Amino acid sequence: MIPRIALTPGEPAGIGPELVVKLAQRGSAAQLVAVADPALLRQEAINANLPLQLLPFTPQSPALETPPGNLYVQAVPMAEPGLPGVLNIANAPYVLETLRAATRGCLGRHFDALVTGPVHKGIINDAGIPFSGHTEFLAGLAGVGQVVMMLSAKGLRVALATTHLPLKDVSTAITGSHLEQVIGILYQSLRTQFCIDSPCIGVCGLNPHAGEGGHLGREELEIIEPALTRLRAQGLHLIGPLPADTLFTPPQLARCDAVLAMYHDQGLPVLKFKGFGSAVNITLGLPFIRTSVDHGTALDIAGKGRASDGSLMAALSEAVQLAKLQKP
Numbered sequence: 137m138i139p140r141i142a143l144t145p146g147e148p149a150g151i152g153p154e155l156v157v158k159l160a161q162r163g164s165a166a167q168l169v170a171v172a173d174p175a176l177l178r179q180e181a182i183n184a185n186l187p188l189q190l191l192p193f194t195p196q197s198p199a200l201e202t203p204p205g206n207l208y209v210q211a212v213p214m215a216e217p218g219l220p221g222v223l224n225i226a227n228a229p230y231v232l233e234t235l236r237a238a239t240r241g242c243l244g245r246h247f248d249a250l251v252t253g254p255v256h257k258g259i260i261n262d263a264g265i266p267f268s269g270h271t272e273f274l275a276g277l278a279g280v281g282q283v284v285m286m287l288s289a290k291g292l293r294v295a296l297a298t299t300h301l302p303l304k305d306v307s308t309a310i311t312g313s314h315l316e317q318v319i320g321i322l323y324q325s326l327r328t329q330f331c332i333d334s335p336c337i338g339v340c341g342l343n344p345h346a347g348e349g350g351h352l353g354r355e356e357l358e359i360i361e362p363a364l365t366r367l368r369a370q371g372l373h374l375i376g377p378l379p380a381d382t383l384f385t386p387p388q389l390a391r392c393d394a395v396l397a398m399y400h401d402q403g404l405p406v407l408k409f410k411g412f413g414s415a416v417n418i419t420l421g422l423p424f425i426r427t428s429v430d431h432g433t434a435l436d437i438a439g440k441g442r443a444s445d446g447s448l449m450a451a452l453s454e455a456v457q458l459a460k461l462q463k464p
């Protein structure tokens with residue numbers, strides 16, 4: 137099987153388009169289809185002094201491998217030409233349209249997976265479009281109520297109970313039924329997508345020292361522990377809730393196939409310290425495979441030829457592996 141992968145380069149002023157052009161230089165045993173403005177990709181190739189031939193993508197034809205220096209393209213036009221490092225609200229709708237087009241292709245089974253480059257959440261909001269991240273946006277497009285963000289580095293998987301939420305709203309968002317849904321999706325994905333028969337999930341507490349028996353917060357006693365008890369009764373192997381600074385130590389991590397952090401900056405700094413540059417962001421619970429890079433738009437180095445495509449390569453490789461598992 138030759139997997140057909142949709143690639144969205146993300147924010148046109150960021151490093152995403154450059155990384156997609158770099159990735160194309162390697163060629164691929166998968167069919168790589170950039171869902172993007174062809175003029176942007178051509179300009180990036182000229183800037184980087186790299187060869188690039190854009191080939192038309194026809195969803196009805198059988199999937200083909202991608203020769204080095206080539207890229208299939210499904211065209212989505214930008215509103216205005218972009219400059220590296222310079223955000224432009226006029227192009228925010230373009231960024232979202234690439235995601236809509238790629239998602240339609242995934243839902244219609246024209247693509248076997250979606251690999252996303254980094255978007256700039258701020259400029260999309262500045263353009264007047266509420267947007268908190270791919271994870272929530274793709275769930276909305278797919279009509280799925282709950283998905284789970286998981287980042288994976290060598291030897292560590294970290295999933296999040298809440299994603300792009302102000303810290304002051306985290307505690308109220310962590311309800312028993314929410315945790316049961318999130319842990320249920322994580323557990324099933326570890327079994328079916330990552331082939332772990334009986335996964336063990338380590339669950340962080342929310343408060344310092346997991347609440348210190350109720351003296352430093354009661355969410356562990358009143359919400360997290362009861363949810364874990366209900367899930368254990370269904371046969372799930374769960375550790376915790378443990379203080380995050382205990383769970384993120386080598387002896388505890390050695391017991392777990394994944395860690396569930398209660399909020400973004402409880403889990404992702406640890407994951408990125410371990411694997412930034414080659415880690416992969418995977419959305420669990422979507423009706424299609426979606427992986428992404430572990431970094432942002434890096435406006436400070438856009439157009440300077442310094443961006444590393446390590447995480448994009450890892451995201452592509454993970455997507456291909458998951459697609460082959462799903463459709464051998």
Ligand SMILES: NC(=O)c1ccc[n+]([C@@H]2O[C@H](COP(=O)([O-])OP(=O)(O)OC[C@H]3O[C@@H](n4cnc5c(N)ncnc54)[C@H](O)[C@@H]3O)[C@@H](O)[C@H]2O)c1
Binds near residue numbers: 146270428429431432
């Ligand atoms: N997958 C995504 O869409 C995604 C992920 C993270 C952040 N973001 C968004 O990106 C924007 C900028 O975020 P930020 O500045 O916090 O993080 P960032 O990852 O863009 O940059 C942090 C630092 O890492 C460097 N860096 C990042 N990627 C690199 C690469 N591939 N090669 C070399 N150096 C690299 C940058 O130059 C910068 O110094 C924000 O709007 C944020 O929301 C998007």
Ligand SMILES: N[C@H](C(=O)O)[C@H](O)COP(=O)(O)O
Binds near residue numbers: 271428
């Ligand atoms: N939370 C992610 C990170 O820090 O790497 C990033 O913002 C991307 O999230 P989405 O895939 O939802 O855009």
